[in-house]
Amino acid sequence: MEKFDAVVVGAGPAGAAAAMTMARAGLSVVLLERGEFPGAKNLFGGVLYRRQLEDILPDEWQNAPVERQIIEQNLWIMGKDAVTKLGHRNEAFKSPNCWTGMRVKFDQWFAERAVAAGALPVYETVATELIREGGKVVGVRTDREHGDLYADVVVIADGVNSLLGKALGVHQEWQPDQVSLAVKEQIFLPKEKILDRFNLEGDEGATIEFVGETSGGMTGLGFLYTNKESISLGIGVMVSDLKRTRVKPYQLLEQAKQHPAIRRLIQGGETKEYAGHLIPEGGLKAVPQLSGDGWVICGDAAQLVNFVHREGTNLAMTSGRYAGETIIAAKQKGDYSRAALSHYDRQVAASFIRKDLKKYQGLHGLLNEIDPKLLFSQLPKAVNEAAFEMLNVDGRTKAEKQRFAINHIKETAGGTWDLLKLGWKGWRAING
Amino acid sequence: MLHIVVCVKQVPDSREIRIDPKTNTLIRQGVPAIANFYDMHGLEEALRIKDEKGAVITVVCMGPPPAEKSLKECISLGADRAVLVTDRGFAGADTLATSYVLGLTIQKVAAEFGPVDIVFCGKQTLDGDTGQVGPGIACRLDLEQLTYVQKVEKIDQEARRITVHRHLEDGVEVVETAMPVLITALKEMNKVRRAPLPGMIRAAKFKPVIWTTQDFPGLERAKIGLKGSPTIVSKTWVPEQRHVDTEMIAADTPQATAGLLVDKLWQTELPQRFGWANGSEV
Secondary structure (H helix, E strand, O other): OOEEEEEEEOOOHHHHHHHHHHHHOOOOEEEEOOOOOOOOOOOOOEEEEHHHHHHHOOOOHHHOOOOEEEEEEEEEEEOOOOEEEEEEEOHHHHOOOEEEEOHHHHHHHHHHHHHHOOOEEEOOOOEEEEEEEOOEEEEEEEOOOOOEEEEEEEEEOOOOOOHHHHHHOOOOOOOOOOEEEEEEEEEEOOHHHHHHHHOOOOOEEEEEEEEEHHHOOOOEEEEEEEOOOEEEEEEEEEHHHHHHHOOOHHHHHHHHHHOHHHHHHHOOOEEEEEEEEEEEOOOHHHOOOOEEOOEEEOHHHHOOOEOOOOEOHHHHHHHHHHHHHHHHHHHHHOOOOHHHHHHHHHHHHHOHHHHHHHHOHHHHHHHHHOOHHHHHHHHHHHHHHHHHHHHOOOOOOHHHHHHHHHHHHHHHHOOHHHHHHHHHHHHHHOOO | OEEEEEEOOEEEOHHHOEEOOOOOOEEOOOOOEEEOHHHHHHHHHHHHHHHHHOEEEEEEEEOOHHHHHHHHHHHHHOOOEEEEEOOHHHOOOOHHHHHHHHHHHHHHHHHHHOOOOEEEEEOOOOOOOOOOHHHHHHHHHOOEEEEEEEEEEEEEOOOOEEEEEEEEOOEEEEEEEEOOEEEEEOHHHOOOOOOOHHHHHHHHHOOOEEEOHHHOOOOOHHHOOOOOOOOOOOOOOOOOOOOOOOOOOOOOOHHHHHHHHHHHHHOOOHHHHHOOOOOOOO
16 A cells, blocks of 8 residues: 555645745655646636745745735725725735735635645545544545545645644534634726726736625625636625524625625626635634644644635645655654644644734634624714714814714714724724 | 547637637737646547556647647647647648648647557637538548447447447437547546646646647648638628527426426427327326
8 A cells, every 4th residue: 555745634725835945855645636727616816926936936826826926905894885995006016915816716826836846646536534543543434436546645725614723533523613704706897997997007906805784784704806808706705694593604704795895896797606605714723733743734724814815725735845845854853743744733823823813812702702783883883973973064073073072972882882982992992 | 449530629628718809809918828638638538448458548639838738738638749840830820720720730640659449539629610620530530430439338449349329409429430440529428537646747747749830741731720711700790699489487386387388298298299298198
């Protein structure tokens, strides 16, 4: 029976990064993927970050198939027929900082780099369970005939629903308040229309995240990304809220498309794809132990997602790279025990991954504690009403207007004290 | 041991094919490539023969370097070796030029790896749809030609004879002939297996043998590629839909529905045309 140094389950950004790192060092690596090709099962459209891509592909990151380099990012606070906008545009982002990209194309290209480095691609193959001897993981069982695959280390990178993580017991069956369901449409528009509507040139791009009345009083975030010749428009809402309200996510998306600030941006576009995907939102608390005897877990499967900054692919890539580096060192010592592989846990802990997740660790609790209606509906509504009042010239004095605006927001939050408390808690939650 | 050659072409996935309205040719860019599935039924039949009697299977393919993907798929399923015939000089070939090159390739396979007993081709390709390459190869190599085969019934290795079922418009023809033969496969022939994991690993490591124009000493340049292809697409159009009268027949029970159908059929010209007896058994 042929035995490999490592078998990587899942050829998304985490798995491909791990496979690439190990194959370059000469390890024998099998890269398993359940889809027809890497990315086939992944949600199209998203944001990709340069820094972590460059870390792993210093000479090749320029060739990555991306859509537009993002030079402008916006946060919109949505009222029913109104919007209050906050944004930042900077030529310095042309370094570039991040891009919009299509996962179907990007993941395929990224995994191709792992194959070029020597990883053996085995696609359309599902890893159904872990093979264990004693307490040790020694391989995976696949859904193919003679499908047992033995390796010194199994890298578990099988995504948000991680079958193997669950089998291992480190990945709990996800709770409705630890995942959101994002639905997304790809709306095709001619390039010139996109450039005009978003005030862009060439391959520049813009993103808009929107919160407020578009999520129907639920904890949620909408997003609009510009691609080369299409727009990705989506909305993500906590599954627990969807369960409680029995609202269908596509209904929210349909409503968002009717919002006057969004409607005109997508006007005349043709929706060609529709997709839904679960996003881990558990934050630091949901992150499991990352290694054990004969295994490591990376990316979404390990819940490594910074939901506040919608960063996922970069955490996946970096965790995959760290896992790969740890396994290379483990091979040199011939030791694949938890003791040797926990080096990976420590690397993640010392990096931006854990630190960023730690910063926001209180947010999850806060969102559970406060009525989402207040945060995601009443306050955004009040903010828009206050802004309207400030800018609407109707004969009342500016001082009166300012008083109204401040009082209105205060009262919505339940009084001065409650607003201050909310502000303090919010600050604590994002600086934990 | 039997030596079987399977010809495979990599084609654009027909589920996602679009036609350029200006040039009336297929838009191949961005369309995922797959192995022509009729060819895969040929490979499956070869694999079944291998499983039953033992055989060596050589897969050959003419196409651009990415066609390696289809050859790897054949290897994952159990083919023993694969040859990719690839060169810019071969590009633009029609069925005449293609069958010329594949004929030379199979001759070279026989010379290097041993005499060939059976050649499998698909009935046709998904992109070209002509069904001419298989017969073209048979002619050039003087092989017994067995087209539209839905079943290989028997192979007698000692007598070097083979019996197959050919699917014709008006029935099935059972033919016995002497090997070597060329068979064009129908999809009814078998169900293509799923590759076992060791096959997938072998395929992932596999590199096909590459032959270019340099590897064929007797190659006549005028017979290959665009130059060797007299076919001209002068015009293409979408055929008009033929109008066909249809009627839904339904009664309370299946028996009554069948009775109604028979009654209706008797009122047509069919009984006269086929000489149906007006018997009481109907």
